[in-house]
Amino acid sequence: xxxxxxxxxxxxxxxxxxxxxxxxxxxxxxxxxxxxxxxxxxxxxxxxxxxxxxxxxxxxxxxxxxxxxxxxxxxxxxxxxxxxxxxxxxxxxxxxxxxxxxxxxxxxxxxxxxxxxxxxxxxxxxxxxxxxxxxxxxxxxxxxxxxxxxxxxxxxxxxxxxxxxxxxxxxxxxxxxxxxxxxxxxxxxxxxxxxxxxxxxxxxxxxxxxxxxxxxxxxxxxxxxxxxxxxxxxxxxxxxxxxxxxxxxxxxxxxxxxxxxxxxxxxxxxxxxxxxxxxxxxxxxxxxxxxxxxxxxxxxxxxxxxxxxxxxxxxxxxxxxxxxxxxxxxxxxxxxxxxxxxxxxxxxxxxxxxxxxxxxxxxxxxxxxxxxxxxxxxxxxxxxxxxxxxxxxxxxxxxxxxxxxxxxxxxxxxxxxxxxxxxxxxx
Numbered sequence: 001x002x003x004x005x006x007x008x009x010x011x012x013x014x015x016x017x018x019x020x021x022x023x024x025x026x027x028x029x030x031x032x033x034x035x036x037x038x039x040x041x042x043x044x045x046x047x048x049x050x051x052x053x054x055x056x057x058x059x060x061x062x063x064x065x066x067x068x069x070x071x072x073x074x075x076x077x078x079x080x081x082x083x084x085x086x087x088x089x090x091x092x093x094x095x096x097x098x099x100x101x102x103x104x105x106x107x108x109x110x111x112x113x114x115x116x117x118x119x120x121x122x123x124x125x126x127x128x129x130x131x132x133x134x135x136x137x138x139x140x141x142x143x144x145x146x147x148x149x150x151x152x153x154x155x156x157x158x159x160x161x162x163x164x165x166x167x168x169x170x171x172x173x174x175x176x177x178x179x180x181x182x183x184x185x186x187x188x189x190x191x192x193x194x195x196x197x198x199x200x201x202x203x204x205x206x207x208x209x210x211x212x213x214x215x216x217x218x219x220x221x222x223x224x225x226x227x228x229x230x231x232x233x234x235x236x237x238x239x240x241x242x243x244x245x246x247x248x249x250x251x252x253x254x255x256x257x258x259x260x261x262x263x264x265x266x267x268x269x270x271x272x273x274x275x276x277x278x279x280x281x282x283x284x285x286x287x288x289x290x291x292x293x294x295x296x297x298x299x300x301x302x303x304x305x306x307x308x309x310x311x312x313x314x315x316x317x318x319x320x321x322x323x324x325x326x327x328x329x330x331x332x333x334x335x336x337x338x339x340x341x342x343x344x345x346x347x348x349x350x351x352x353x354x355x356x357x358x359x360x361x362x363x364x365x366x367x368x369x370x371x372x373x374x375x376x377x378x379x380x381x382x383x384x385x386x387x388x389x390x391x392x393x394x395x396x397x398x399x400x401x402x403x404x405x406x407x408x409x410x411x412x413x414x415x416x417x418x419x420x421x422x423x424x425x426x427x
Contacts, residue, residue: 057405060398060402061402063394063395064180064181064184064395064398064399064401065176065178065180065181066175066395067174067175067176067177067179067180067395068175068176069110069116070114070117070168070169070173071172071173071174071175072110073101073105073110073111073114074101074102074114075101076097076098076100077097077098077101077169078170078173079097080094080097081094081166089160089161089162089163089166091146092145092146092149093146094166095149095150095153095160096144096145096146096150098132099136099139099141099149099152099153100141102129102132102133102136103133103136105133106137111129111133112126114129115127115128115129117172118165118168120179120183120190120393120396121179121190121191122159122164122165122190122191122192122193123190123192123198125168127157128157128160128165131156132153132156132160134156135152135153135155135156136152139152159193162193162194162195163194164191164192164193164194164195164196167191167195168191180395180396180398180399181399181402181403183205183396183399184205184396184399184400184402184403185205185206185403186205186206190202203383205383205400209380209407211376211377211379212379212380212404213363213411215294215298215301215362215369215377216359216363216365217359218298219301219302219358220305220309220358220359222302223302223305223306223355223358224309224355224358226302227306227309227310227313227354228313228347228351230249230306230310231310231314231350231354232313232317233245234246235313235314235317235318235320236317236322246314249306249307252303252304252307257304257367258367260303261300261367261368261371261372264296264303264368264372265291265371265372268290268291268296268299268372270287270289271287272290272291275287275288275290291372292373292374292377293373294374294376294377296372296373297368297369297373300368301362301365301368301369304368305362308354308357308361309358310354311354312353312354313347313351313353315350316346316347316351316353317347320346324342324343324346325338325339325343327342328341328342349418352415352418353419355415356412356415356416356419359411359412360408360412363379363380363407363408364381364404364408366379366381366382366385369382380403381404383400384404387400
């Protein structure tokens with residue numbers, strides 16, 4: 001009997017050991033196919049985000065670290081400066097190489113980009129480069145000695161006999177650097193012709209970031225305070241009342257942002273609607289300065305952001321069962337205590353989602369502060385547009401964009417995790 005059991009069991013064990021890996025591979029293949037089929041409907045959105053979000057962000061980051069104006073325009077100069085000591089000025093051979101590079105840069109159209117790039121760190125850097133270019137055109141390049149190149153360049157501008165401009169040229173001998181990112185982060189980048197840090201750095205970007213965050217936090221807090229009771233009323237309203245209130249919330253979405261901002265100019269200007277009411281009712285003896293102030297910026301941003309705050313709250317509040325509050329009331333809690341201890345904690349994911357959406361959108365606000373705010377109310381986006389369209393400093397504009405995106409991500413990430421966690425629990 002023992003031999004028969006062994007003969008009966010052995011073939012079964014052999015078949016099982018061979019088929020088990022195959023069954024596992026088949027199950028994994030099926031799982032991968034199910035995953036692919038589940039993702040397939042979202043593929044157009046993923047491709048769209050890849051083409052119009054990820055790829056542009058990559059090029060913005062690349063532009064923020066690209067810094068090749070000097071190495072492209074002055075290859076001979078950089079080669080001659082290797083190993084030089086910049087406590088003073090370089091040898092005459094470096095002046096000869098610089099003169100030849102400037103002559104070639106003027107012909108190839110690289111002279112002005114070179115001058116602008118040096119001018120970012122050295123005041124009047126563009127003029128220094130242009131003066132030197134005009135001077136070297138007077139030299140017989142075939143027979144001029146290094147001492148002649150040096151005398152002509154120093155005569156064109158005294159900066160060439162000082163170490164500051166040579167320190168800048170020798171420092172950027174590659175295609176990439178952290179110069180624009182350091183500038184955007186508020187580090188000291190401007191120097192004088194002697195190479196020491198200049199006291200006037202132009203733009204105080206750290207104050208601009210703090211101002212942007214302060215305005216965004218203020219607008220978000222006020223929008224949540226105003227939007228919470230409004231969302232509560234809409235979520236508990238019935239029939240035509242709920243439809244009318246929801247229509248009033250959605251109405252701004254159908255109106256141009258520019259039109260909504262212009263309406264605030266009509267309201268807040270010196271002879272506008274609000275000042276006419278204040279003066280006409282005797283509340284104020286003369287028109288108040290309301291336009292081009294921080295108050296105008298905050299009011300206009302609250303009006304524009306309110307729908308983005310209220311709609312996520314409504315979606316969460318509608319999912320809260322009224323029986324929870326009724327149960328608390330039946331146990332003796334007052335209306336306010338029942339709302340604060342039972343209803344509000346369940347509405348927190350909606351409040352966080354609305355507040356997060358509002359805060360992130362506020363960080364990138366450009367049009368409204370530019371039209372109704374004063375010079376001291378402009379946010380980071382205003383300077384990004386300025387450096388892109390007016391000053392053509394795309395490296396700094398890209399660096400400011402990178403800092404804004406990374407900063408917004410760092411600030412918003414904890415809230416985004418909280419909202420995602422509680423949203424998945426509700427699903």
